[in-house]
Amino acid sequence: MTRVAVATAFGGPEVVEIVDEALAKPAAGQVLVEVKAIGVNPFDYKLYSGAFGSDESTLPLHLGSEASGIVRAVGAAAEGPGGPVSVGDEVIVSGATSAYAETVLVPADAVLPKPASLGWEAAAGLLVVAGTSYDTLEVTGVGNGDTVLVHGAAGGVGSIVVQQATARGARVIGTARAVNHDALRAWGAEPVEYGDGLLDRVKALAPNGVDAAIDTVGTDEAVDVSLALVPDRARIVTIAAFERAAEEGFASVGGGNQESAKRRKAARLDLVNSAGAGDFTVTVAKTFPLADAAQAHRELAGGHPRGKFVLIP
Incomplete structure (x- = not known):
């Protein structure tokens, strides 16, 4: 089991709840990651605001697309942009659909090696x-x-x-x-x-x-x-x-633009390596416990300090 933040309805941050969910073992090409930090983005709360539709059949909505953590299990042929993925690897997760979690199961293609020079919080808010x-x-x-x-x-x-x-x-x-x-x-x-x-x-x-x-x-x-x-x-x-x-x-750019998505995906490894080399830095404004995801969304939607918000499971 893992604790996960989900939106149980459409509306404001009050619809975000923490629930327990079962986790499957990694299948071929999948990776199980123990999450250390989670990047928070405006898209996360827009997803349940109704801005992209309000089809109740999609509920509960899983939240979060980026995180950092440690690989705890791998399926066969688990290879990401940086090469084969192994248990114990410190990684950045990009393009997930349920990163607001203690543990997340993702395709190996969503996992990139975390440079040792990047802390968990900055790595989670990077991509x-x-x-x-x-x-x-x-x-x-x-x-x-x-x-x-x-x-x-x-x-x-x-x-x-x-x-x-x-x-x-x-x-x-x-x-x-x-x-x-x-x-x-x-x-x-x-x-x-x-x-x-x-x-x-x-x-x-x-x-x-x-x-x-x-x-x-x-x-x-x-x-x-x-x-x-x-x-x-x-x-x-x-x-x-x-x-x-x-x-x-x-x-x-963004907003479902497929050309944007291709450019960003192709650049992921170079961007991670560039950040690891100190070419640019991500400012972390504030951290919140995973249980306070709704409060993080309230503050992010209003006036807030310069930099990224990060959740800590």
Whole structure:
């Protein structure tokens, strides 16, 4: 048996419960992982909010897509992106469907070797934000010499975009609350506060123009400023403002986009190794016991500290 967080109905975080479930032994190509930490993402609570439908036949909904832990059992021919998977391996789980658990049974393809330099919490919160960031940079073709505007630059995804874009040789201007400006400077970005007058503040920093814009917040302000500053709409991307992207003719990633999913999956091992080498870091804002998954969702949906939320079984 294992304790698992599930949504027993559609609604708010109050529908999340902890239940006991039986676990099967790994079949061929499967891996059983004792979970040490679990990454929390907005998609997790949107899943039971009704945003993607409310078919009651799908209940209870299992939550969570990413985690870190130790392999406790393997089926035959269990081979992941990093090679054969063995009992005792420290791993990162990516693309699971029930990661909010003490123990999780997943396909071996969902398991990647955890670098020793990464702690359990940072490893658990790594691949959703790093994969999303990588996706935005690939779509917009950010490279050496570009000036890039990043909206929500201190957020979970935005902070990785800043680090990866500067590593590519780009100049980054990032929007954030004033309290997060020192963190942006430490990552190599030039911070600017969002809100009234944002367009003029960015123009003052970049009088020669902005080459690309990456929106991680989805506000009309972010979209409008991006459209006003970036001449080539192919170099604007959002991870949240899907309707505006469709209306205005610029790119969006995620949200069921199959090309995005392919890019992110192909990049997983490189991203893990890059994080292990210290090329970028994931900030863990707060940890919660697995039993407090509903509270983690309440706080994540509102104002919260910079960085990722992580559950500990």
